[in-house]
Amino acid sequence: MKVSISDAKGRLTDLVRRAEAGDEVVLTRHGQPAAKLVAVRPVPRSPHERRAVIDAIVRRAREKVAPGPDAARSQDFLYDEETGLPG
Numbered sequence: 001m002k003v004s005i006s007d008a009k010g011r012l013t014d015l016v017r018r019a020e021a022g023d024e025v026v027l028t029r030h031g032q033p034a035a036k037l038v039a040v041r042p043v044p045r046s047p048h049e050r051r052a053v054i055d056a057i058v059r060r061a062r063e064k065v066a067p068g069p070d071a072a073r074s075q076d077f078l079y080d081e082e083t084g085l086p087g
Contacts, residue, residue, distance in 0.1 A: 002026045005034060 001018070005027050008015055019025045019037040027035045044050045079085065 002028050002033070004028050004031075 001023060003011065003015060003025065008027050015025050015037055020039045022039070025037040026033050027037065044053050
């Protein structure tokens with residue numbers, strides 16, 4: 001749903017409730033989208049819920065790792081093997 005910012009001022013409580021329910025609420029200025037109201041995800045409370053969130057983040061991060069040279073060895077090519085000085 002699109003609502004002008006000036007109209008949203010008087011309907012903010014209702015618009016927040018709609019966003020919490022999953023509706024897409026877009027605030028417009030002069031007919032152009034300016035902002036979107038979205039529900040905030042609930043914070044995990046129990047240690048089990050927190051662990052599940054951390055595990056999911058780590059799993060997604062590992063999926064994004066691109067193959068390539070090891071960063072720990074990345075500077076080796078900068079130094080001369082005989083003198084150990086920059087080549």
